[in-house]
Amino acid sequence: MHDRVIRQRYRLASIAALALSLACFACRDRQSSSAAAPPLPTVLVTTVSTASIPNVVELPGRIEAIRTAEIRARVDGIVERRLYDEGTDVPANALLFLIDSRDYRAQLQQAQAALKRAQAVEGNSASVVARFEPLVGRHAVSAQEYDAALATLQQARANVSDAAAAVTLAQLRLDRCTVRTPIAGRVGRALVTEGALVSAAGATLLTQVNQLSPVNAVFTQSNTSLLDFEQQVQSGAIKLPDATHVEVHLILANGQEFGEPGFVDFTDLVVDPSTGAQTLRAQFANRSRTLLPGQFVRGRIVTGRIANGILVPERAVQFDGGGTASVAVVSADSTVVRRNVDLGEQEGGQWIVRDGLKTGERVIVDGWGNVQPGQRVDAQPVPAPAPAPVAGH
Secondary structure: OHHHHHHHHHHHHHHHHHHHHHHHHHHHHHHHHHHHOOOOOEEEEEEOOEEEEEEEEEEEEEEEEOOEEEEEOOOOEEEEEEOOOOOOEEOOOOEEEEEOOHHHHHHHHHHHHHHHHHHHHHHHHHHHHHHHHHHHHOOOOOHHHHHHHHHHHHHHHHHHHHHHHHHHHHHHHHHOOEEEOOOOEEEOOOOOOOOOEEOOOOOOEEEEEEOOOOEEEEEEEEHHHHHHHHHHHHHOOEEOOOOOOOEEEEEOOOOOEOOOOEEEEEEOOOOOOOOOEEEEEEEEOOOOOOOOOOOEEEEEEEEEEEEEEEEEEHHHOEEOOOOOEEEEEEOOOOEEEEEEOEEEEEOOOEEEEEEOOOOOOEEEEEOHHHOOOOOEOEEEEOOOOOOOOOOOO
């Protein structure tokens, strides 16, 4: 009996030791499994929603003066004086150059003298006709003599008209020795100096005057894009409240925005067959004279509003070597999906997405560089921006 109890205790102790060993192995397996499964990477996401947003089209363009006058020589002669300061604003009819006028003044005097001779001949012929007129009725003067006197008077009057036209032409040539600007604007540098010989036949260019307020900005847009835009307006995807009041904002060459807006005032009805593009033109008041002819700009043309537009943060969009844009989307099972998107213009640090996203989808804003498509992630919403500090605190 005593031996049987000892054997039973020994079996119980063996079973307990085995159970303890199995428990230790299970504990080590759980620890090993826990170490083999690292935590999911955390990404910050924004949920896609729709809203009415401005439909902005950005196009390259160039500034053109609304009026330009090329000041050219209209007489032959030597330039005596330049009568303006280069690069200044001048009113219409302002004096610019003075060309030696002595020859033309002498020609005017000759023409005036010829006119006086013709007028004297005319007066004498008129007196002869006046004397013959009562005599021809009494047959004291033959009809042939009277007709000859009338013909002489008519010829004298024609000579007077010819001489008067010569005086007018001589006066015009003399006046053109004083070169004036036909428009108000900013006058450029002089292309000739005192002592230079200028030619009317060669139309020597003396300088140029450009009206700088207002000015035009000229853009080109593909005909395909314009047709797509018209279809979107007709379908209601884009709301265009006033087609006659399309606003344009300019981005200057240094990246700064030009302060005052302009408005589209002309759309060409002809498509350039070599480029397939149409011309758009906007007018700007340019009160500050910042915009200059020939300056390259980018125009942001506000063509209505997109009824159900989608915006994503700029940093959420990735571009490959070919320029294709894509975003990383977190699917319902928390896996990452790469999605190509069709982008519009930028608006306030965000991209307008024309196609590729739907309402409710989660787009990775921060952390997409650390994950791969198909990988499971821990998606957290982008924290709301901190409120701006109150002045004085």
